[in-house]
Amino acid sequence: MHRRLLIAFALLAVPAPALAQANPQIDYPGFAALTGDVAPHRASRLIPFDRFKAEAARPGALVLDARSKDAFAAGHIAGAVNLPLTDFTAASLAAVIGADPNRPILIYCNNNFMNDAAxxxxxxxxxxxxxxxxxxxxGYGYPNVWELADIVDFNDPAVGWVAG
Incomplete structure (x- = not known):
């Protein structure tokens, strides 16, 4: 019995990162590297609200809302298309974005709004x-992403908020 406990404790002592890499479909080191690689690119792609609206109005631009379907249905920026982050796959992104991987994609999220309300x-x-x-x-191969940098009020008519 004492030997079984020692073996059990020894197995628990195996470092978590070693166990985490057992699944070849999960690549945390790859994600960490991608995050580092993307950081300078993202820093150059943060745009103020006026430019965000101007870019969104350009032909071919896509405003992508990656919040949940329920949150999107409850309200979103006019013209935005919803694909929840949890549903991102190569196929679902291609279906929403289209064949051109260089299509301008504009994104925003909850933290772009000062309202802190549903x-x-x-x-x-x-x-x-x-x-x-x-x-x-x-990471999925769409480099032409632009992110809203500002914090806006969804009650401001200039935002173009569509309430559900």
Missing amino acids: PVPIKLARLSLNIQTFINLV
Whole structure:
């Protein structure tokens, strides 16, 4: 019995990163590297609200809202298309974005709104959906991503908020 306990404790002592890499369909080191690679690109792609609206009005531009379907249905920027981040795959992105991987894609999330109310409650800054969405889009091969940098009020008519 004592030997079984020692073996059990020894197995528990195996470092988590070693166990985490057992699944070849999960690549945390690859994600960490991608995050580092994307950081300078993202820094150059943060745009103020006026430019965001101007770019969104250009032919071929796509405003992508990666929040949940329910949050999108409860309210979003006019003209935005919804594809929840949890549904991102190569096929779902191609279906929404189209054949041109260089199509301009504009993104925003809850943390771009000062209201801190449904359907855009503020999230922890380091977990903002914009960060994850940007990394995922570039990781899937869409480099022409532009991110709203400003914090706006969804009650401001200039925002073009469509309430559900």
